[in-house]
Amino acid sequence: MTSLEAVATYLPEHRVPIEELAGELDLTPMQVRLFRRFHKLADVCRAPGTTPIDLLLAAVSKLDDLPAVRHRVRYVLWARTFPVVVPYPLNPLDAMCRLLGLDHAVAFTVTHHACATGLLAVDVAGRLLAHAQPDALALVVAGEKAFTHDARVVPETSVFGEGASACLVRHEGPRDRLLAYAANQRGDFDDEITTDITRFQDEYQASLMATIQAAVDRAGLTLDDIDLVLPHNVNIVAWQRLCRRLGYPVGRVLLENVPLTAHVFCADAFVNYQTARARGLLRPGDRYLVAAAGAGRGATFSAMVFEH
Structure with missing residues (x-):
């Protein structure tokens, strides 16, 4: 694993x-x-x-x-x-x-x-x-x-x-073990960011929600079992809206880096992991979810579930 x-x-x-x-x-x-x-x-x-x-x-x-x-x-x-x-x-x-x-x-x-x-x-x-x-x-x-x-x-x-x-x-380790990974690629969003951003924004949350739920399901868990979410640092309001739709407490999403760093490309997940460790937010046995979205030639929505 x-x-x-x-x-x-x-x-x-x-x-x-x-x-x-x-x-x-x-x-x-x-x-x-x-x-x-x-x-x-x-x-x-x-x-x-x-x-x-x-x-x-x-x-x-x-x-x-x-x-x-x-x-x-x-x-x-x-x-x-x-x-x-x-x-x-x-x-x-x-x-x-x-x-x-x-x-x-x-x-x-x-x-x-x-x-x-x-x-x-x-x-x-x-x-x-x-x-x-x-x-x-x-x-x-x-x-x-x-x-x-x-x-x-x-x-x-x-x-x-x-x-x-x-x-x-x-491949095998005693902590931060990967329980599940889900990725949803949307080729129909090819070049949508520059030509039709409204459509992308309309479907963004539904696609990310489905991917998060797929990762949680593959891990054999429910959202209630997820102790912490490490997000991609795009903005805060997007995560507030997503949490309302998911019924997940926004207080369990680590958002404090968004106003301090902005979106650090592919490094967001690891930056947030370091912050969670430094603040003592992850205890042995905690299950946490890492989420990310990418847009370029199409769009990708990804989520991983780990056990600390």
């Missing part, structure tokens, strides 16, 4: 009020007020002068156990929202592996599920490790730069912040 061995994250100290980003994001004063007052997006994490590899290394450096288990890392996966993040022939993943002494590992990028790719990468890592040596590990990293307009804002929905995460995944 796939499990998380260790999780680390990096969030730059530099944060920019959303009002200061209005120019580069082409936001009107009304749209800025909408983001702050309605969606509760206040500050955005930015790391000026850094590159993608700087972000990834900053997160990996916080995995204290990695030097001792480096030889056990069989796979390295970079979960990305965007298929292309640097110009050819640059390869941040290859460079990162060389710097970390992970040249022996099979390294590749996963991009298929946009901002939900972080969950896909954990699932892929677990499937690969099921056929590896019992003590083998996979390193899953996530983190990107807000390098273009499309990589900085989701129209009428959210703003992207910069940061990174890193986690060690193993």
Whole structure:
């Protein structure tokens, strides 16, 4: 059973009020007020002068156990929202592996599920490790730069912040065991974000609700059994509405990072996990759900259920 061995994250100290980003994001004063007052997006994490590899290394450096288990890392996966993040022939993943002494590992990028790719990468890592040596590990990293307009804002929905995460995944482990994974891909939403965002917003909640329920069902649980939800940090109002429709207490959804970091691409789940651990919100045996949605070439709605 796939499990998380260790999780680390990096969030730059530099944060920019959303009002200061209005120019580069082409936001009107009304749209800025909408983001702050309605969606509760206040500050955005930015790391000026850094590159993608700087972000990834900053997160990996916080995995204290990695030097001792480096030889056990069989796979390295970079979960990305965007298929292309640097110009050819640059390869941040290859460079990162060389710097970390992970040249022996099979390294590749996963991009298929946009901002939900972080969950896909954990699932892929677990499937690969099921056929590896019992003590083998996979390193899953996530983190990107807000390098273009499309990589900085989701129209009428959210703003992207910069940061990174890193986690060690193993096939069998004593904690943070993956009980179930569900993903719903909606190819009919191809390019809907730019051509018909209203339709996407209308069906967004129903699709995410169905995926969450599918993951809970596959875990043999009910929503009442879920002690905590770690969301993707798109905005607060979307989760308030979703919880009302699900009949799930919004107080059990960790939303405190939304106004502090904005939406950190595929790293949201791991950022929220770190916050939950730091606040003592996860006790041994607790079941928690991680949810994410991604939009690009179609849309993907994903959810994972773990036992801490």
